[in-house]
Amino acid sequence: MSSPSTPAEPSASPLIGVIMGSDSDWRVMQDAVAVLDDFGIPCEVDVVSAHRTPERMVEYGRTARERGLRAIIAGAGGAAHLPGMVAAVTTIPVIGVPVPLSHLDGMDSLLSIVQMPAGIPVATVSIGGAKNAGLLAAAVLGSSDAELGARLDAYRRDLNDQVEVKRQALRQ
Ligand code: RP5
Numbered sequence: 766m767s768s769p770s771t772p773a774e775p776s777a778s779p780l781i782g783v784i785m786g787s788d789s790d791w792r793v794m795q796d797a798v799a800v801l802d803d804f805g806i807p808c809e810v811d812v813v814s815a816h817r818t819p820e821r822m823v824e825y826g827r828t829a830r831e832r833g834l835r836a837i838i839a840g841a842g843g844a845a846h847l848p849g850m851v852a853a854v855t856t857i858p859v860i861g862v863p864v865p866l867s868h869l870d871g872m873d874s875l876l877s878i879v880q881m882p883a884g885i886p887v888a889t890v891s892i893g894g895a896k897n898a899g900l901l902a903a904a905v906l907g908s909s910d911a912e913l914g915a916r917l918d919a920y921r922r923d924l925n926d927q928v929e930v931k932r933q934a935l936r937q
Contacts, residue, residue, distance in 0.1 A: 779809035781902045782834045784825065784851070786814045786841035790864045793895050794840045797862065800899025804916060806906060809834075815847040822847065826854035836905045838898045839887075842866040845877040848887045858905055860898045861887040 781801055785794045794810075801808045813822045829837060829851075837855070840862035841847035848861030861878035865871030871892035879889040890897045900917075907914040 778833055779807045780833065780835045780906060781806055781808040782825070782829060782837040783808050783810045784813040784837065784839050784847070785864070786812070786817075786845070786847045788812050790840050790842060793864045793893050794838075794862065796895035797838050797840075797899035797902070800896055801902065804903050804913065806903060806913075813839075813847065813851075815841070815850045819850075822850060823854050826851040829855045830857050836860060836902045838862060838895070838902055840864050840895060840898075841878070842871070842874045843868075843877075845874040848878050848889075849881050849885065852881070852885050852887050858902075859887050860901050861889045862895045862898045863889065863892045865892050 783794060783797055783801070785791065798808060798810060811825070813825050815822050826837075834857055836858040837851055838860045839848040839851050842864035843866055845861070845863060848859050852859040863871050863874035863878050865874065875889070875892050878887055881887050888901060890901065900920075903913065903917060907917045
């Protein structure tokens with residue numbers, strides 16, 4: 766299987782859980798792990814399917830807090846119920862990533878994830894927006910970690926600087 770084996774060995778104390786409904790989602794979800802790696806945030810990566818492995822999905826969500834996770838990034842495509850189902854069994858923040866599949870370009874995934882009934886929130890990023898999911902998870906941690914918060918601020922300044930460089934290049 767094209768498993769998410771690219772990341773380093775799972776940390777002894779992951780702070781962020783990155784899960785996906787299928788190994789086929791890894792092509793998208795690897796962007797979240799790349800961001801977390803860049804910020805030095807330990808994460809664990811797993812395939813957890815809401816419909817193929819429902820018991821394990823419930824176990825994953827129910828034990829997330831006691832295992833030390835501070836947020837979960839959950840990506841799925843199609844009838845993408847994984848983020849909402851995980852959010853139903855934990856109160857740590859869940860960030861949903863709509864994974865685009867070939868048929869409906871991810872609109873099905875987006876609507877499945879974003880339209881949660883009141884009471885069980887899922888913070889939904891854009892279709893294929895795993896990079897922003899990683900940044901949002903970093904922001905969750907950064908809200909109570911001044912050093913990480915400063916690095917997120919520096920990241921934003923760098924984005925600003927990159928635009929300035931491009932503006933200058935346009936004028937030449
Ligand atoms: C969803 O079904 C997964 O998240 C994936 O996006 C989609 C297709 O899964 P595979 O058939 O590729 O395993 O549950």
